[in-house]
Amino acid sequence: MADAAANILRLNDADNVAVAISIIREGTPIPGGAKALRDVPRGHKVALSAIPAGGAVRKYGQVIGYAREDVAPGTWLHDHNVGMGEAALDYAMGEETRPVPEATEKATFRGFRRANGKVGTRNYIGVLTSVNCSTTVAAAIVDEIERSGVLRDYPNIDGIIALKQVQGCVVDNSGTIFTILRRTVWGYASNPNMGGALVVGLGCEGFQIPRLKEAYGITESETFRTMTIQEVGGTRKTVEAGVAAIREMLPVVNAVEREEVPASELILAMQCGGSDGYSGITANPALGVASDLLVAQGATTILSETPEIYGAEHLLTRRAVNRDVGEKLIQRIKWWEDYTARNLMEMNNNPSPGNKLGGLTTILEKSLGAVAKGGSAPLEAVYEYAEPVTAKGFVYMDTPGYDPVSATGQVAGGANVMCFTTGRGSAYGNKPCPSIKIATNTPIFEKMEEDMDLNAGDVLQGTSLEAKGREIFDMILRVASGERTKSEALGYGSNEFAPWHVGAVM
């Protein structure tokens, strides 16, 4: 959607502003026929049409603020002539819900259909732990299986992963800490990309494996085993027993084959990390297009990272399918305000002086940079951290903004594929969930090409967001069918399991 002049980017057909990719000199023609009335700095906004005083300023197809005065086409728009206005902070529950039309052409991918009906895009075996004390044993089991070469005999298995962790044994008066940890561990063990799992504990830890089984009604099976070091009688014997358990599991896990399944079986985790000034105008809105394409297929897409949408939750409540869904989001926001205040920290996502210099005028505009990943589909459901995601369509999961913790919650929720946008060049992968890394700008793509799966930087050179979103959608289907991502080739994914610890470490 870039202008012929190639330095003016309109992000959505409904927008009455465009973004200067590089400085727009006074007098330069802008889309719609007017000329720039003065220089517009790089990253800043220019009005495409007349906006009356009090009129909505639209970017990403959404209201980011209101004109403080009558504005002519070609006017530079920033905090001198644009403000938030009361209306911008109205939750307006469900008032802007615009259903995404069902796709006429049904897409498919080749996935692993599980006994419970879910579909995996990978077929891993996980060795999980209830506590840090059993992490070295878990790692040793995985090492021994890998070194033995036995996996070569089971070509349908993608690998075996030790999901190491440092938690599992703290005072937990409230029950919150272990509830979240149990949910996360079980979420990974039962992720559709996991063909089998072994959970190893120490024995005397606070996170008791029997309570995990009780909480989720789990019974031991051919593909789910548990053991503790104290019961088995020490490190070496537990490694032996764990290796034996995995060896028994291998033929069962290997028995599944990829088959053609509808794209509606996809559950996409969306992440951005190491963001830059281009994230919000290239990779994130392009991913938003891909999210809408998936929703049109009947699939699920998950937006997260609450601190990064804070203050702009109105963008999501407006899209909520009903009041309950909107209220649930607001409750989580209130929980965060209380949680951070108690920890002597501050929720504050307002544009910083640096953001303002870069052209971000309001908190809505800044947050839209992150929220743009979620496209335009109605918000179907709101989940707490690591809760099983069961709804179809676009959903929200409350997580911190810190990438590994956020992504761990999404994968625990059942995500079977992930897209991760980055401007600075994040290094990230997450087993068992393949992670597609999307660069927001061409220089970082070129500098870190071995780490980046896809370049969205060419949106600045004229590639349309629609075309880029379609490219991401197509890659999601290929990766879901087994194409390896860069981070999988590089071996990422065994050190990034990071369950959210809420509360004091005691």
Added chain:
Amino acid sequence: MADAAANILRLNDADNVAVAISIIREGTPIPGGAKALRDVPRGHKVALSAIPAGGAVRKYGQVIGYAREDVAPGTWLHDHNVGMGEAALDYAMGEETRPVPEATEKATFRGFRRANGKVGTRNYIGVLTSVNCSTTVAAAIVDEIERSGVLRDYPNIDGIIALKQVQGCVVDNSGTIFTILRRTVWGYASNPNMGGALVVGLGCEGFQIPRLKEAYGITESETFRTMTIQEVGGTRKTVEAGVAAIREMLPVVNAVEREEVPASELILAMQCGGSDGYSGITANPALGVASDLLVAQGATTILSETPEIYGAEHLLTRRAVNRDVGEKLIQRIKWWEDYTARNLMEMNNNPSPGNKLGGLTTILEKSLGAVAKGGSAPLEAVYEYAEPVTAKGFVYMDTPGYDPVSATGQVAGGANVMCFTTGRGSAYGNKPCPSIKIATNTPIFEKMEEDMDLNAGDVLQGTSLEAKGREIFDMILRVASGERTKSEALGYGSNEFAPWHVGAVM
């Protein structure tokens, strides 16, 4: 110190009570000449001499409470006739400070003398990270060095460790989170057991490596290097650059040789985890004897785990060398009360109904079970988490009770050897610090003999605490000189780096 009857244990010569290892039947002779006036349950206390109403009840040589009534020798003592009394909760700063006489016979070990004068008991190379995003790169660097076999050419190097972590990039309004993380990372990099270190970052994370260097006045050297993935240009190139940096470091790190050094160079971290009813009467007081023997040599010993001494800080303030030291401990206690209240958690170390059934009468007595590890020496200093420990003698470091987090703080503080007591059979090791595991009872020692270095369970069969403490002291010297511990042989220590995260994950 067990009685001929072998089921009565007096823990200290100053005690006026003894503990029933198994039930003492009415009429059984007890040390001092009296007979048990009624049955004394297992784990409970019997009076060895007459105690007047209001008189101090002494166990571990320390006041655990006061008699509520006149008590005759042979009386069963519990909450019906023993209470706390006001005096027990008097901080009595420094009033019971009893210096440990300097040892006449000077002990030595064979350690690695560093350029800064400190002495290592091991000679490792550490690959640390500033953030989770660079953890897979750190692990890959270590893997490649290990797989190459190059370490065989450098026999004075104990190994190379990736110290993985999940933190490093969160909102940190207060500065506390990164201050602690920086201190911990630098504490490991500069631990005397570390011959060289490489710190790998991503580049855009909150924990900035340049700020680490600035905070500690660090310059890059032959044995300290840093790099970031974004600067080097991706995962593969950074692994290559990291491997090259380590290869350059190897001959320098290998150049050091063990030499005879005084035992005063030891800094002992003391831990208990997976405790049981025997911890407080076998392994912990035996370790306390070893702590006193080390202090007599001019060495340093570190007690920690604040939630486990909570409510009984009076035991330590009485031993403080001056009021400032005592006050610093009280300040940390107050910080914990505030911290846990803010996190809707509770500090409560009172004897539970189960503890009471087992014979623990007061909070002082319960806490002494843990504090007994610290022997009787004066409290020379109080440190915050991961602060460099510079004092000689017995010191306290404020840490959580959770073992890996607590031990990480002590090793960051400079501990070069560790003793870890366990009744349930903890699996623990910590590179670069060798960890001696001491069983509190013979059954767990026998069941997990491959994990346990030393059995203190025979204290129940008549081995004196002095003899057991001496045995621990001797093993500390051997291990400090290079003897491998069980957990080193089993490969523990690369998954247990767990810096304390104080505050909300955002």
